[in-house]
Amino acid sequence: MNSPAGAPVRFERVSVRYSGSQTEAVDAVAFDVRPGEFVVLLGPSGCGKSTLLRTVNRLVVPNAGRVLVGDKDTATLDAVQLRRRIGYVIQAVGLFSHMTVAQNVAVVPSLLHWDRARIDARIDELLHMVRLDPARYRDRFPKELSGGExxxxxxxxxxxxxxxxLLMDEPFAAVxxxxxxxxxxEIAEIARRLGTTVLFVTHDVDEALRLAARIAILERGRLVQYDAPLRILTAPAAPFVESLLDTHDVVRRLSxxxxxxxxxxxxxxAGPDVREDVSLREILNDFLRGAATVHVLDGNARRIGSLSFGDVVAAVASS
Amino acid sequence: MPPDFWAHVRVHLGLAGAALAIALVVAVPAGLFSAKRAAARPLVLGLVNVGRVVPSLAVLTLLLPVWGVGAKTAIAALALLAIPPIAINTDVAIRNIPMAVTDAARGLGMLPRQILWRIEAPLAFPIVLAGTRTAAVEVIASATLATFIGGGGLGEYITTGLQANDTHLLLVGVTAVALLAIASELAFTALLQFAGTKQRSRA
Structure with missing residues (x-):
């Protein structure tokens, strides 16, 4: 089944103020997300990242500014129709406990009045995609599953x-x-294969570095940096970004x-050679200069391995 | 067995059933409303609890000048008694549905009425049914009082038995009411279990 390519998302000076609050939960945030791009919204709790995410499917309506999905102002679209085009995953999962796995998966296709055969085929396809054997899982109820399942x-x-x-709000924080x-x-692989645009909220720097093509860092409702992970690591744009990396010890672990x-x-x-005992932090400079691959040499100048930026992040994040 | 026994049982169950039906029609929307409007909850639940605080006999006496003697007044008093457990359970059932569940439902693009009928109603159903079970037992037991205002039912055996000092008749009335209450409790429990397994096995 061919999925449509991901839609672009554009935030145009989006502000949100909750009633009864003195300050903006989201304050004039502006950035673009390219079709099919994996963007992570990163920041501590209360920084407005979830609120910003929820403006995309209009669970939150901005007080000022516009959110464009596929070049259309979401304020001009029917919210319910819009949500059916946008996947939404939350930390607490929110599965419907009175429905089976198959019925839960079928909710939106049913709302869209797909015919029975198409829905059944789609359920099996999706369960395969998320690595759950349809034969074993279709008819189970949520409470019979582990948190990860x-x-x-x-x-x-x-x-x-x-x-x-696809909007994901700290989806893996509880596992x-x-x-x-x-x-x-798996989600990185699925998003890449389907070409879906992903907006992913987390407070976990490692998770952001592992997943993101670009990271939007938010501090008290404001966007402080929007950049590729490598740039965030090597050129933090604000003291807040440095301290965020510090608290997670990322730079020290790279060293x-x-x-x-x-x-x-x-x-x-092609790519520069480095000795096996050079720190990962120094190697970031090679990636900054545009290298896609760095080759690792042992003491006898023999090539014993290769590294991409993804490998560096994976090694740091898995520690 | 006194003559007309089954007729009295029928009247008794009729009173209780009518009261329960009226109570459901009033209490479920009331509970739903108080669950959805936090500001209105104290008022709604306060009103609902009137039925619990005022003794049924007093309600009968109060309604007597309005509707006179007969089944109508008795049913109204009994319905008032049945409303609190159903309304309170509905309120609790809806409020206990995790925020994440309704948030997910909205995020997936369900309309408010779809959330109500496809998500909230089935999730709340067992708890509302449990409240109805409590209400049913109370109503069956209290329907005995209907006889004081000419509403009939098994209470007649009890009042007549007391007045005529007829222990046999008294016992017939008391035992029949007790058995009906127990039977209703068992029936509702079975219904709850059936609903539970049906929900779990539905593919």
Whole structure:
């Protein structure tokens, strides 16, 4: 089944103020998300990242500014129709406990009046996609599933009607680290394969670095930096970004690990050579200069491995 | 067995059933309203609780000048008694649905009425049914009082038995009411279990 390519999203000076609050929860935030791009909204709790996310499917209506989805101002669209084009995954999953896995996944296709055969085929396809065997899981109820399995169903439900955009609000915060890493890898792979635009909220710097093509960092409702992970690491645009990286110890971990710790089997391709004991932090400079691959040499100048930026982040994040 | 026994049982169940039906029609929307409007909750639940605080006998006496003697007054008094457990359980059932569930439902593009009928109603149903079970037992037991205002039912055996010092008749009335109450409790419990398994096995 062919999914439509992801839609672009544009925030134009979006502000949100909750009634009874003195300050803006989101304050004149503006940035663009390209079709099919994986963007992470990063910041501490209360920074407005979830609020900003919820303006995209109009669960929150901005007080000022515009949110454009696929070049259309969402204020001019019917909110319910809009939501059916946008997948939505939340931390607490929110599965419907009186429905089976299959019925949960089928919610949006049913709302869209797909015929029975198409829905059934789609359920099996989606369960395969999130690595749940349809034969075993279709007819189970949510309370019979582990936390990780529930979130897989949550992801399948969000993807059911081939959304152009997937909104994920701290989706993996409640599952343990091993399951979280597996789910991160899978969602990255699914989004890449389907071409879906993803907006992903987290407070976890490692998760942001692992997943994002670009990271939007929010502090008290304001956008302080919007950049690729490499740029965030090497050129933090504000003291707040530095302190965010500090609290998560990312830079120190980059300094402590060396090329040998992160390298993968040697690959072909042009790229500078580094010695195996060079720290990952120094290697970031090579990526900054535009290298896609860095080759790792041992003491005898033999090539023993290769590294991409993704490998560096994975090595740091898994520690 | 006294003559007309089954007729009395029928009248008794009729009174209780009518009262329960009226109570459901009033209490479920009232509970729903108080669950959705936090500001209105104290008022709604306060009003509803009147039925619990004022003794049924007093209600009968108060309604007597308005509607006179007969079944209508008795049913109204009994309905008042049945409303609180149903309304309170409806309120609690709806408020206990996790925020995440309704948030997800909205985010997936469900209309408010779809959320109500497809999500909230089925999730709340078992708790509302449990409240109805409580109400049914209370109403069956209290329908005995209908006889004081000429509403009939099994209470007649009890009042006549007391006045005529007829222990046999008294016991017939008391036992029949007790058995009906127990039977209703068991029936509702079975219904609850059936609803539970049906919900769990539906593919």
């Amino acid at each position: 529930q979130q897989r169903v949550g992801v399948a439900r969000a993807l059911a009607a081939e959304p152009e955009i 343990d680290a091993i399951v979280r890493h597996a789910l991160q890898d 402590l690990k060396c090329a040998r710790d992160a390298m993968q089997p040697p690959r072909d391709g």
